[in-house]
Amino acid sequence: MxxxxxxxxxxxxxxxxxxxxxxxxxxxxxxxxxxxxxxxxxxxxxxxxxxxxxxxxxxxxxxxxxxxxxDPSQAGGRGLAIGLAAALLLGLAIRLVFFAIQRGMHHPDEVFQYLEPATWRIHGYGWLSWEFVEGARNWILPGFYGALMEVGSWAGLKGYSLYRFLQLHNVLVSLVLIPAAFRIGRAVGGKDGLGGLFAAFAVALCPYLAFFAPHTLSESAGLILTTWAYALWLEEVARPRGTGGSLAALPVGLLLGAAVVVRYSLVVFVPLVLIDYLLRRRFRLLGWSVLGMACAAAVVGLVDWLTWGEPFHSAMEYYRFNVVERGAEIYGVLPRGYYLNDVLIGRLGVGAVLLGLGMALFFWRHWRLIAAWVLPLIALSLMKHKEERFLLSIWPFLLISGVNGYLAFIRWLAERPWKHSPxxxxxxxxxxxxxxxxxxxxxxxxxxxxxxxxxxxxxxxxxxxxxxxxxxxxxxxxxDGDRSVWFSGWGLRIGTGLVGLVLVAVLAFNLHGTSRLELDSFADLFQAQAWVSRQADATGVLLDEPLNINGGFTLLGRNLPFWRLQFDLVDNPVFNYLVAQQPNIVRALRRRRAFTELRQIGSAIVFRRNTGGIELSRQPELLP
Amino acid sequence: MRRIVEFIARHPWGWTWLYLALVVGGLLQFLGRRPTIQTETYAVAPPLPEDGEINLASLYRGGSVWVSSFDTHHLHHPLYAIDERANPTLLEKWATVQADREPWIEVRLARRADVHRVVLALAGAREDGVLTMIDYDIQCLREEQGEVWLVRDLAIHGNRESSPSHPLECSATDRVRIGFWVAPEGQPRDVVRLYEIQVLGEVVGDV
Incomplete structure (x- = not known):
């Protein structure tokens, strides 16, 4: 019974x-x-x-x-499946749009912290950043992308096409956020799965998340891992005690540990889970989750030992550089309120108010979800060096907690006893x-x-x-008596519809906020660099950007020497191609008879050297 | 193959297994990589015959280089070693990494040649002379029927010149390889710094 x-x-x-x-x-x-x-x-x-x-x-x-x-994980059915499928399809569509628009990169780290080391490992050439000289990064994510690059090479992909293949892969993989969001929403929002559907649509259609989906950043990988870890954790929380086993906490620990492995700063997501287990006196769950994290830590210890010669070398270097020496501050310091004001409110606009109001409603029912984004926000705000992408992992929790509050309100209205209306x-x-x-x-x-x-x-x-x-x-x-629920079918429908409208409004404001991000940054440079690499006579290229702000050898797909365009190198005939963007440099090159302007790709202009060249083994033709 | 396709199509996690299999396969190939760093060959080979001594290592005469390593962080690319640059900047040199304890460079000629001399522009040509390599080994090699034969081996010890010229008299040579002895990490000469290598000789035939 x-x-x-x-x-x-x-x-x-x-x-x-x-x-x-x-x-x-x-x-x-x-x-x-x-x-x-x-x-x-x-x-x-x-x-x-x-x-x-x-x-x-x-x-x-x-x-x-x-x-x-x-068990809330058992609630489901055809309607929910159809809704989830619709969320997946729409999520894929919006992500493909952002993939098509963004032909460059959001941040150089996505090339030089993960792809370029993989290129170096595969081919023996690649521009290694200081992190891969000093050992401040582990090789797990570069190894993963290296594996994908090998897969891409089986299809003959290299250079820019390989780069786009990796981005498309990330777009497809990012769709796993949607079922994770569904499970979070269902766990905190109610047994019927409607909260899950709203959560799924919120994450699927969030323009901000779609913007970051293609990028080969550790934050993108960490977002998936933290979201799934919290989904499993919150499902266990919602599950009646005695159902399910303690082993359910093992994947929670594994996923959280994996998130920390790919991005050490995501450790800020760990304490909430552990403290929750402690407060609920679920010591076996705590033990299993810690074991899961330990397994992930063991992997990075082993990888560091094999690559850097010392277990946990990268973690210790990361800690020394970022925490002890505060070395990251040389890359910029932003005020404490940056994440709240410029990122959350800046990207959500009035939608932040709508979400905040939703969270405030029946906050005690989803306080964990609120804590899931507030605690990391506070922790990351305390660090002086800030970048918008560092906060990526909190967005699913932010959205779902806001929407869930409104749904909880609708349910509360429906639960109130009212006079019977004939x-x-x-x-x-x-x-x-x-x-x-x-x-x-x-x-x-x-x-x-x-x-x-x-x-x-x-x-x-x-x-x-x-x-x-x-x-x-x-x-x-x-x-009994004359009591009945007044807020019945139509009321619930309207209420649910209003929640949907709120969600649409939030996403619309987010679209506006996201559109203010540079959607196509470095695209011209990337296109120009890729075009040069396709020219058979290219022996070297000078780029009108710093060394760490271009596509690297990954984009070139060839062992071509490249450097920042500087005039003491312009006379070296090895650099027979130049890509210039700054107007004064373009003017200077146009004045030099030694160069011919070949092609303009957006703001990037490609020049080729006329004299001091080489007699080629095959006739060059300008490839598209 | 058909069974695999059916499994993927019918099994609820079929696509996931396929994805994991591809990633694992790629990872195995990635881990098994032992790349050899080489430059491309850009230019046509010099014509036959050509009077007088020419620099067969030049990239403008079809030369290419293979190296054990190069400093990728500072981009001291091996192509600089055969670019025939008269006054290179400090960037335009081939330099190895500290982890490479047995550095070498191998120049592959576009044509088989009688090598008369090998001229090097070492660190002292542009930088502090204490960085100049003092011990190295020059080998003339010939490739025949898939095997590489040693034509001549010349060991150099105690070199003090920044731009030494080493007479060799290697006949019918396809490759010239120089292996360096480096100092322990942290000391001068713990990495190789080479601004230019010239392989001077006369073309005798095709490789």
Whole structure:
């Protein structure tokens, strides 16, 4: 026999939600039990097998379902699957748009911290940044991208085409955020999965997340790992105690550990999970999660030992440079409020207010999700060197916590007892005649009678208190007397629709904020560099950018010497191609007869040397 | 193959397994890489025959270089060693990395030649003379039927010249390889610094 279980969200769970899915139902809890409200159409009562953690499948009889605490990860159905599929498709579409627009890079790190070391390892040439000279980075992410570069090479990809292949790969992989968001939303938002759907759409359609999806940054990889880690953690939190095993915390620890491995600063996401386990006195879960993190740490220790000659060398160098010496401050210092003001409010605009209001509603129901973004925000704000991308991992939690608050409000309205209105719509607020567990025919018959009477009223049908059922007592109808739920079908529909509008508004404001990012930065330089690499007679190229701000050997795809354009190198015939962007340099080169202007690619102009060249082994033709 | 395709299509995690298999395969290939650093060959080979001594190492005469390492952080590219630059900047030299404890450079000629001399422009030509390599080994090599034969070997010890010229008299040579002895890390000459290498000789045939 199922019994209500105490759970942190103080919500009862309902049985299998397959009927919910068919009818798009919203589960609301009343003082005497939970009931299902269908948003779309009436569902015919059907026999359903309820699952009880105590006694296994239980037949509900002719109608109704068993009210049993259910693992939220089990709630699902065709409607949810269709919604999730739609979120995935839309998420893919918006990501492909950003992929198509962004032909350059957002930050040089995405080339020189991960791709260029991989190129060096594969080919023996590549511009290695100081981090890979001093050992302040581990080789895990470069190794991963190196593996992908090998896969791309099997298809004959190199240079710019290989670079775009890696970006497209990241776009596709970023879609796994959407089911993770769904699971978070379902875990914190309610058993019916609607919170999950809203969360999935929020993350799928968030322009800011779509902007960062293609980039080969450690933040992009860390975003996926932290989101999935928190999804599994929050599902376990929502699960009634006694269901599921302690082993569920192992993947949480593994994912969090992996996130820290790819980006050490993501350690700020670890404490919340561990403290939560401690506060709930779930010591076995704590142990398994720590074990998972230890496994991830062991991997980086081993990789560092093999590559740098000392276990955890990169972690120690990172700590020494960033924490002890504060060396990162040479790259810029920003005020403490930068992340809140310039990033969150700057990219969300009025949407930040909407999200904040949503979070404030019933914050105690999703305080963990709020803490999931507030704590890292505070921690990262304390570091003087700030970059917008450092905060990427908090965005799913930010969005979902805001949306979830509104949904919780809608449910609260639906749960309030109101005077019965005879004109309450019955055509839409068609409730499934849920009942308590039909363990006795008498009880079941009484429930049947209540349900019929209430349906005729066009009112909500209540479920009886399962506890009373368990005790064999009479069922207590929520509709005893003249009470009934006023905020019924249409109200729920409108409320849910309003939440959808809020989400659309937030995403629209975010689109505006995201559009102020440089969408196509360095694209001209990349295109020019790639074009030069395709020329058979190219022996070297000078670029009108610092060494760490171009596509590197990765983009060249050849062992061509390159350097920053400076005039003491211009006379070296090895550098027979020059790419200039600054107007004064362009003018100076145009004045020199030794160079011919070949091609203009946006703001980048490609010059080729006329004299001092070489007699080529094959006739050069300007390749497109 | 058909069974694999069916598995991927039917199994709920089929595509994930395919992805993981590709990544693992790529990773294995990546880990197994032992790249040899070489430059491209850009120019046509010099015509046959050509009177007098010419610099066969030059990239303008089809020369290319293979090296054990080069300083990628400072981009001391090996191509600088055969660019025939008269007054190079401090950048325009080939330099190795400290981790390379057995550095070498191998010039591959576009044509088989009788090598008369090898001239080097070492660190002292542009920088502090204490950085000039003092011990190295010059080998003339010939490739025949897939095998590489040693034509002549000349060991140099205690060199003090910044731009030494070493007479060799190697006949029918395809490659000239120089292996250096470096000092322990942290000391001068712990890396090789070479501004130019010239292989002077006469073309005798095709490689």
């Amino acid at each position: 199922c019994e209500n279980r105490r759970n942190p969200h103080k919500q009862d769970y309902i049985g299998p939600a397959s009927d919910n899915a068919l009818t798009g139902g919203l589960v609301v809890s009343g003082p005497s039990g939970s009931r299902l409200v269908h948003l779309f159409r009436r569902s015919k009562p059907k026999e359903a097998m309820a699952r009880s953690p105590d006694s296994g499948p239980i037949s509900t009889g002719k109608e109704g379902r068993a009210e049993c605490p259910v 004109k309450t719509s019955s055509s839409l607020a068609l409730c499934q005649r849920d009942s308590m567990i039909a363990h006795g025919g008498q009880t079941g018959d009484r429930q049947e009678e209540e349900s019929t009477r209430n349906s005729q009223r066009g009112a909500m049908v209540s479920d009886s208190d399962p506890k009373k059922d368990h005790e064999g007592g009479e069922s207590s109808s929520y509709l």
